[in-house]
Amino acid sequence: MLQASYQKHTLQFTFEAGTSRGILTERDTYYIKLWDSSNPSVFGLGECAPLRGLSIDDVPDYELQIKKICNIINKKLLSIDSTNTLPQLVDESYPSIVFGVETACLDLINNGKRFLFDTPFSRGEAGIEINGLIWMGKEEFMREQIETKLRAGYHCIKMKIGAINFEKECALLESIRKYYTPEQIILRVDANGAFTPKEALKKLTILSQYDLHSIEQPIKQRQTDILAQLCATTPLPIALDEELIGITTYQEKERLLQKIKPQYIILKPSLLGGFRHCQEWIELAEQQHIGWWITSALESNIGLNAIAQFTAYLNNLIPQGLGTGQLYHNNISSPLEIRNGFLYYNNQQSWHIEDILSFGDL
Structure with a gap:
């Protein structure tokens, strides 16, 4: 039993x-x-x-x-x-x-x-391209992160914005574009709802001059009329993130996408209710010619591994948001590793679950 x-x-x-x-x-x-x-x-x-x-x-x-x-x-x-x-x-x-x-x-x-989906990724034969995440902080800290990610071989950088002066954030983006074309480095930004509805379009217009791939959630969620208008007029593709949280029925998902008509949606399985709900979002998005990618939500390596294997199973080849496995001092040791901006499952490495978990009987 x-x-x-x-x-x-x-x-x-x-x-x-x-x-x-x-x-x-x-x-x-x-x-x-x-x-x-x-x-x-x-x-x-x-x-x-x-x-x-x-x-x-x-x-x-x-x-x-x-x-x-x-x-x-x-x-x-x-x-x-x-x-x-x-x-x-x-x-x-x-x-x-x-x-x-x-x-x-x-x-x-x-x-x-810990082998959930049989794919070239989970067999250790192929990697998943991921974006290098730049966390909010002081300008010097953010610049150091950018330089570290570029040296590590990332071809896609995602920068969280809204923490420091907007002009300084634009200067960081400009410094990347000074040396790297959009073909060399894909740039994404994540506002996490930091812009006000009044200023959003102006800031999107300014950001668009840096040849960005997209911006995540420019304004706070549940302002669907304003967001729909933004998505219709934006010079920069918009990706919905927080907007999807709490939407559970197939009909609600369909209505949301039909109303807002975003350029992309971002799927976080642990925030949206698992793989089944993500697959519903994907089905509806593809019906409406909306792009998508998958992102982890600061899980440890157990959750990250599951999300990565699911992502590989779906075979979406644009960079995914799966680079959060190195955030913690006390993560569970796993075969997951990052090389040159790709996440790999190294079958020569073992899981060390017992170092962290006991359950009284592991």
Whole structure:
């Protein structure tokens, strides 16, 4: 019979990670373990990681909800053949728990080896191109990050903006364009809703002179009329990010995309309710000729691995947002590694789950 347990872990950032919602120095995450009582040495792992101030399930009773779903699984006397229905037991108002249970199920039915999708990436034969993420901070800190990413061989840079003076942020972008053409370096920016509706179009026009690929979420979410007008008139492609959070039904997703008509959408499985919801967004986006890519949301390597393998399965060849595995002092050691702006799964390396997790019986 299927059994489940969970363990909390606090991840420690290697630096002060600046966002428009404040400085991050640590974050709590929860790992859910799923196994068949007849073969407990084989287990699936999933990560439940709400993002503070952003996830709809960033609520005080979050841990109680994980405990509740584990108790439900333990009492239902389910067989391993029931794994495909387990995510449906989770309340969809807890999307990161849906994602964690979904990942644990996929892991378990694939023999508990953190091998979720059979692709050239998961077999160690190919990499996934990713963007190098530039965090908000003082101008010197941001410039140092840019130089480090360029030296490391990244061909796509994503810079978070809204933390320092806008003119200084533009100067950083200009300094990149002075030496690198759009063919050499793809530039993305992420405003995280930092612009006011009144100033947004003017700032988009200024930013467009730097030949940017796109801007993520220029204004705060739930201003759909204004955002639709921006997407219709913008000189710079707009990608929806936070706007998608909390939209769960197929009909709501369709209405949102039809109304706003963005140039891109960005999919974060742990914020949107797992792979099934992401696939619905992709289906609707492609029907409306809207581009998309996938981004991790500061998960540890357990969640990042699941998202990366899912991304490889979908075979979207533009740069993805999967470069967050090196953010923490106390991440779980894994075969994931970055080389020249690509994420790889190095099958010569092992997972070292036991260094962080115990569950009392690992």
